[in-house]
């Protein structure tokens with residue numbers, strides 16, 4: 001078996017994160033960490049680093065597929081990626097986005113589509129965008145024992161209705177209503193995207209379930225960043241909230257340039273990289 005075929009793990013790896021453990025973060029008074037990943041390789045890496053949860057986000061559409069929004073991502077595509085992610089993960093809770101129009105049509109369709117995600121990928125939970133307007137669907141999913149993470153504030157699937165991506169959502173009354181509705185309908189956690197710090201603090205104080213912020217300041221229970229953004233693999237995206245913890249894009253380009261140079265000048269492969 002090639003050394004590439006299995007993730008390398010220490011013996012006695014930590015127990016898998018469950019939905020109840022994740023949902024009880026407020027009671028334990030611990031913070032939560034989450035990143036997105038879209039395949040086996042990167043999911044294994046984030047899991048080995050110790051994130052609590054990996055989101056197979058529909059940011060897939062922009063980060064992997066090169067679209068300008070998340071809208072083109074299909075249910076079959078996200079299932080394909082989530083299945084790879086689940087194979088790379090031993091501990092983290094895998095949550096999968098319900099893509100645009102896979103849950104908005106009716107609660108029944110949402111249950112069928114979310115059920116497919118859990119059955120075909122091995123993930124533990126789904127995420128959907130919306131609060132008040134999706135309360136019936138969150139309830140239907142919860143009634144079917146499909147754990148749901150809600151997502152309020154800036155909702156990328158509503159890019160046209162909101163008049164663009166990346167706009168800070170400042171209506172605190174609406175944010176509170178959305179968050180309360182999601183919690184009451186059975187959501188086990190809620191993503192708060194691009195809202196003022198004060199609004200995120202107010203929502204977090206109001207709820208029992210964990211809040212996971214992205215561009216929502218430090219008062220949330222946990223934080224999520226798009227994996228390739230936090231590693232510095234993506235380019236041309238510089239929102240104030242994003243901190244890049246690596247510079248992998250430049251490292252990858254310079255490593256590849258060095259490889260090209262060595263092949264062209266005959267330095268690679270040398271004796272050490274050749275067989276007798």
Ligand code: KIV
Pocket residue numbers: 036055056057058059060097151191193214224226
């Ligand atoms: O799709 C995604 O990556 C997300 C995160 C930004 C929360 O929804």
